[in-house]
Amino acid sequence: MKSKNKGLFYGLFSGFTWALDTVLIGMVLSRALFMSTEQVIFLAPLVSTFLHDMLSSFWMMIYLAIRGELKVPFQKLFTRSGRWVMLGGLLGGPIGMTGYVLAVKYLGASLSASISAVYPAVGAFFAFILLKDRLTIKNWIGLFISILFIFLLGFAGGETSPNVVLGFTFILLAIFGWGMECVILAYGMKDDEISPEQALQIRQLVSAVTYAVIIMPIFKGYPLVGTVLQSSEIFLIAVIALSGTASYVYYYKAINTLGPTRAMALNISYSAWAILLSFLILGTDITVKLVFYSIMILAGSIITVATPVELKWMNIFGRRKTA
Secondary structure, eight states: OHHHHHHHHHHHHHHHHHHHHHHHHHHHHTSGGGSSSHHHHHHHHHHHHHHHHHHHHHHHHHHHHHTTOTTHHHHTTTSHHHHHHHHHHHIIIIIHHHHHHHHHHHHOHHHHHHHHTTHHHHHHHHHHHHHOOOOOHHHHHHHHHHHHHHHHHHGGGOOOOSOHHHHHHHHHHHHHHHHHHHHHHHHHHTTSSSOHHHHHHHHHHHHHHHIIIIIHHHHTOHHHHHHHHTSTHHHHHHHHHHHHHHHHHHHHHHHHHHOHHHHHHHHTTHHHHHHHHIIIIIOOOOOHHHHHHHHHHHHHHHHHHOOTGGGGGGOTTSSOOOO
């Protein structure tokens, strides 16, 4: 039970810190530097993700150096666990995030955000098939509640786009990448050959290198990278990357403690935390409906993690039969 409570904290804190990362990076991307032309607006998320993951990798190097483990992730790169972690990093970072950014371009931000919220369900399916990670009916209800209310939040924007088919293709790529990332990482860490912190170092390094070698040249993003590196915004991105690094560390700890499905369900609570942080940091209007949606997202996340004993208070299917 103590381990499970830690897992609950890890997952919810990963969602909170990712919400902080999201709100702050949104502030940076709204600055004039990233809004000068249509091409820059399109490249801004890709460039910021590249710099974010690169700086996150540097933060992890500092953290591991303090712990005397700086060389360990590099020594484990081509072990069984290391190879799986690299694959998970590729799926979640360059493949998943690039698919998401392109979906936003062709489908719109609100619709992309709402549809992408189903990735935990995809991850849960593959976790069941590949890892035998089972949920009870009530856990599935909790996951459905979280996804449903995130979906409702996303559709609030009401954006439309004529490139629906292309947009859906890219959002499906993002959903698959993010869902499989968690499952593959859980498989890579299952033998304790590699710690969550070491796995994160490998993930961020692989993501940053892939962006640097493949994605930035394809999309011709290096001119904007150079501009950002010479601006004051790079210091803000470095600070934001610290919050993102904390989010990933606790997300990986939750995966290692609770399994992929429950970790994903807690991590997507960032949608609810983002509403609160937007209100506190940006002064964004908050309504009763938004508060209700946030509560339901958090409640659904916690129900997804809860054991049958902890769910007796909501036993909507009658008295549970003993095995």
